[in-house]
Amino acid sequence: MNNKFQYFQFIKLTIASIFLLMLTGCATMYVDGTTKEIKASEYKVQQEKQAVMLVFEFQTKGVANAQATKYLKDKIVDQVKNSGIFSEVSLNPVAGNRVLSITLNNVPLSDDAFSKGFVTGLTFGLAGSSVSDGYVCTARYLGGDQQQL
Secondary structure, eight states: OHHHHHHHHHHHHHHHHHHHHHHGGGOOOOOOTTSOOOOGGGSOOOSSOOEEEEEEEEEETTEEOHHHHHHHHHHHHHHHHHHTOSSEEESSOOTTOOEEEEEEEEEESOSOHHHHHHHHHHTTTSSOOOOOEEEEEEEEEEOTTOOBO
């Protein structure tokens, strides 16, 4: 009796595992390849580089998202440092009061993302759908004389 119970448990576990493995094919990621990456060597750099204070914020639908800001902040700082445009990139005020403010806002491109996902889940992926995220990046540079450039 015990062997029969273990056999059925094994069969149920195997079927559940196969089902879960098949579901992983339902969620695929696609990154648009049309955005051109510009190499740091192609940036226009002034002869005399200046230090800058970097202020970064990630937003979701225009509302500050502290968790995403924390996750991305170091990556953004590294990107700006590696650009070679500034002599120093700091999170604190710098001599000359130059500020680079970068805001990255995740905005919906359609209002029906939830309903698309619900239908896809309800049909176990048979009615596939795709949802896109939009991002608006705003960069502001305030020079030493506090003029926005």
